[in-house]
Amino acid sequence: MSIAVQFSNVSKHYPYYHHLSGGLKHFLFNFPKYLREIRKQKFTALESISFTIKKGESVAIIGKNGSGKSTTLGMIAGVLKPNNGDVMVNGRVSPLLELGGGFHPELTGAENIRLNGVLLGLSRKQVAEKFEQIVAFSELGQFIDHPIRTYSSGMMARLAFSVVANLNPEILLIDEILAVGDAGFQKKCLEKMKSYKTQGVTIILVTHSAHDVQFLCDRCIWIDNHKIRADGPTSEVLPEYTKFFGS
Ligand SMILES: Nc1ncnc2c1ncn2[C@@H]1O[C@H](COP(=O)(O)OP(=O)(O)OP(=O)(O)O)[C@@H](O)[C@H]1O
């Protein structure tokens, strides 16, 4: 089967939070009414979206802040469940969703590598075989033996990317994490992903960098107003998207 990810009429709602404009006293006196309203109100982040990503495709998910890109990746990774519709994923997902997600702050970089390798579904032996390669790729040197609560955000990104990218991903999900890395590391990550692309790994990238999209992705899915506004070749969708921002 050549399908890696398929969304069929997927909707995702979040509870709608609104502040207590009438003050706490008003809230308490009208508690049952508030409760009814809160239960009733929901915010639709994504409304009935459908797309299919084939194995080996490299796809960018683009859209303005709050448009639902991370929500989409979260559902592919299985950390979020859709309220309606079906999400089908065929293959092992290696997600890089948020900085430090899945990492333990008190453990050292080295300990986190071992922990995350196992969490990603590899055996201890498989992780041990790749350990040196991961450390070398991260270029963290002696800091690999420091607890990661002492890491800068760029150092965290280095560790996270090195783990995920050196453990034979099948479906690689990357959410904006490269942005905090320095120029040298960004370039190295993009080249690593490009080599995975040529090896047929499925890559799904969320980024605000038009350069990265152009470098890596053949296809763009543009999410806007809770729906897919455009889905097609990068050469067509990306210029439309940048025009939308007036640049
Ligand atoms: N846990 C949550 N609870 C309530 N609302 C949420 C939650 N997570 C996301 N949302 C809302 O869903 C919408 C989509 O959020 P999402 O994080 O998917 O956007 P995004 O496209 O990744 O944005 P960005 O470019 O800023 O990362 C936003 O309006 C956001 O406020």
Ligand SMILES: [Mg+2]
């Ligand atoms: Mg996001």
